[in-house]
Structure formats: structure tokens, C-alpha cells
Amino acid sequence: MSELDGKTREWLARTGFTVRNEARWRAALTHGSTGETENYERLEWLGDRVLGLAISHWLFERSDAAEGQLAQRLNALVSRDACACIARDIGVPEHARLGKQARDDGAHDxxxxxxxxxxxxxGANFLDAGFDPTRDLIRLLWREAMEGRRGRSKHPKSALQEWAAGSRRKPPEYSIVERSGPDHAARFTVRVMVHNVGEVEATAASKQQAETAAAKLFMEKFG
Known part of the structure; x- marks a missing residue:
């Protein structure tokens, strides 16, 4: 019996991942809220190191910048926000495995x-395919972030993250300004700020939607 849903396996292959051990890939997509013993925590720890080495090597090849500048760029490109933006771009939310309550709470985004x-x-790709193929995949997925380009089809939060990285700015910071209305019809106002650039606010029916709207407004105003 296959450990992975057929559509998920097709998606992984289409994205460029090398799937051999299906149980490992199932774990990589599994959040602790499912109650399953095997989840993404250990693979995330490993993948963080693989990503850091791959991006560090790439930056070293591309730039003769001083150590401090390289470190700043590295931190922006491997940050949680940057990884989340790439995840949205390739379609992770649709395939992430979460418990019902966590998904209802918006954890998939x-x-x-x-x-x-x-x-x-x-981390799973490193174990199944080795470092070189994983490094090449990282260079493909992170290329626009590295070059600071915005694709027209990019998710607004991805576009803002990449713009900040490409402009040598600190990563965008999101904060909830206000939550109003009853639980069944709540409204969230979110502020997004980029240090030494500016800030904007947007309101929507969920925190995630408000963050997306705020990122879009920010790029329209400052991008």
C-alpha cells in the first residue's frame, strides 16, 4: 500500500523532488497535530542545515561581499518567512497533513x-537523492528570491519577501492591529512593516487573508 496520496506524489515529482522512501515524504508533510508518531520535526532540523549550506555556497560563488553582508543575505534567504513563501509558491498548503482543528485554525497557511x-x-530530498541534487533544486526554487525578482504570479507575501531580500532590507514584519466581530464573522486588521521603508494595514476575514492583502498593498505602494 502506498504511503503517499497519488496526487501528492505527482506534485512532488513535478516540483522536482526525488521520492524513493514514501514513508519519509509522508512524515515530511505531517504536522504534529495529526497525532501520528512520524512527523516533520526531525526532517525539518536536517533540511534547515542542508538549506543553509546550499545557500551559503551559492552566495559565496555569486558575491565578493564581506562576511557581514553575506550573513545578512543568508539570514534573509533561509528565514522562516522565506521558506514559507517558497512553500506557498510550490503548493505546499494543499498537501500538508494537519489535524482538523489545526487546519480549521488556519495552520495550513x-x-x-x-x-x-x-x-x-x-531534508527528505537530501536523504533520498543526496546533497548535489538537493542543492540544484534549492537553486531552482530560490532563484527569484536570490535575484530579488518578483514574478507576476507570485503570492503577495512571497513577492514582498523576495523584494525585501533583493533590496537588502530586513524581512517584512506582520502584526495584528485589531480583531473585531464575533467568532463566526471575525475581522482582522494586520500591519506589515519593512524597516526603513514603511508600513501599511489591511483588514480581512482571517489573519492569513489580512496578511496577504497587506503584503499586496505594501508592494503597490513601495515595491
């Missing part, structure tokens, strides 16, 4: 969860 799953997928 949480930066923390998506960032962790993205790193876990890289």
Missing part, C-alpha cells in the same frame, strides 16, 4: 508550519 514543512521536504 501559517508561516511557521509552511516554513518547517519546506525545510522537511529538503
Amino acid at each position: 501559517s508561516d511557521n508550519v509552511l516554513g518547517d514543512v519546506m525545510e522537511a521536504l529538503l
Whole structure:
């Protein structure tokens, strides 16, 4: 019996991942809220190291910048926000495995969860395919972030994250300004700020929607 849903396996292959051990990939997509013993935590730890080495090597090749500048760029490119943006771009939310309550609470679009799953997928790929193929995949997935380009089809939060990284700015910071209305019709106002650039606010029916709307407004105003 296959450990992975057929559509999920097709998606992984289409994205560029090398799937051999299906149980490992199932774990990489599994959040602790499912109650399953095997989840993404250990793979996320490994993937974080693989990503850091791959991006560090890439930056060293591309730039003769001083150590401090390299460190700043590295931190932006491997941050939780950056990983979450890549995860959204490739479609992770649709395939992440969460418990019902966590999904109802919007965890499938949480930066923390998506960032962790993205790193876990890289850890799984490293174990199944080795470092060189994983490094090449990272260079493909992170190319626009590295070059600071915004694709027109990018998720607004991805576009803002990449713009900040490409402009040598600190990562965008999101904060909830106000929550109003009853639980069944709540409204969230979120502020997004980029240090030394500016800030905007947006309101929507969920925290995630408000963050997306705020990122879009920020890029329209400052991008």
C-alpha cells in the first residue's frame, strides 16, 4: 500500500523532488497535530542545515561581499518567512497533513508550519537523492528570491519577501492591529512593516487573508 496520496506524489515529482522512501515524504508533510508518531520535526532540523549550506555556497560563488553582508543575505534567504513563501509558491498548503482543528485554525497557511514543512521536504530530498541534487533544486526554487525578482504570479507575501531580500532590507514584519466581530464573522486588521521603508494595514476575514492583502498593498505602494 502506498504511503503517499497519488496526487501528492505527482506534485512532488513535478516540483522536482526525488521520492524513493514514501514513508519519509509522508512524515515530511505531517504536522504534529495529526497525532501520528512520524512527523516533520526531525526532517525539518536536517533540511534547515542542508538549506543553509546550499545557500551559503551559492552566495559565496555569486558575491565578493564581506562576511557581514553575506550573513545578512543568508539570514534573509533561509528565514522562516522565506521558506514559507517558497512553500506557498510550490503548493505546499494543499498537501500538508494537519489535524482538523489545526487546519480549521488556519495552520495550513501559517508561516511557521509552511516554513518547517519546506525545510522537511529538503531534508527528505537530501536523504533520498543526496546533497548535489538537493542543492540544484534549492537553486531552482530560490532563484527569484536570490535575484530579488518578483514574478507576476507570485503570492503577495512571497513577492514582498523576495523584494525585501533583493533590496537588502530586513524581512517584512506582520502584526495584528485589531480583531473585531464575533467568532463566526471575525475581522482582522494586520500591519506589515519593512524597516526603513514603511508600513501599511489591511483588514480581512482571517489573519492569513489580512496578511496577504497587506503584503499586496505594501508592494503597490513601495515595491
